[in-house]
Amino acid sequence: MNKxxxxxxxAEKSEVTKKDVEKVMQSFTExxxxxxAKGEKIQMVGFGTFEVAERAEREGRNxxxxxxxxxxxxxxxxFKAGKALKDIVNK
Incomplete structure (x- = not known):
């Protein structure tokens, strides 16, 4: 499924116009x-958590x-999926 x-x-499920849904989705992603970018974490109980993972400097090989x-x-x-989302996916 694409955007x-x-x-x-x-829009169909919520009975809202596509234009309004697009605005909400754009606002959500922003x-x-x-x-x-500020290093904050966003938790949506039942759905999942968005956070920033930090990777230390390391040596690698070309x-x-x-x-x-x-x-x-x-x-x-x-993104770490919440329990409710995992349960739905694993049905």
């Missing part, structure tokens, strides 16, 4: 992105030459 199909499905190189520290967004 367009998701918007259509939510708020989640802004909060994660697969082509075998040369040892340093991989810089980084942050990565992470």
């Amino acid at each position: 367009k199909e998701l918007v259509a499905a939510i 708020v989640v992105s802004e909060e994660l 697969p082509k030459s075998g040369e040892v190189m340093t991989i810089a520290a980084s942050k990565s967004p992470k």
Whole structure:
């Protein structure tokens, strides 16, 4: 399912216009992105948690030459599914 199909499905289920659903989805992604950029965690009980995982600087190898190189520290967004969502998926 792509974004367009998701918007259509939510609009049909909630009896709201596609335009309004699209605005809400855009706002949702902006708020989640802004909060994660600040290092905050977003918990949606029953659905899941959005948070930032930090990776320390580490050594790696260039697969082509075998040369040892340093991989810089980084942050990565992470989603952990909640119990209710896991239960639905595993039915």
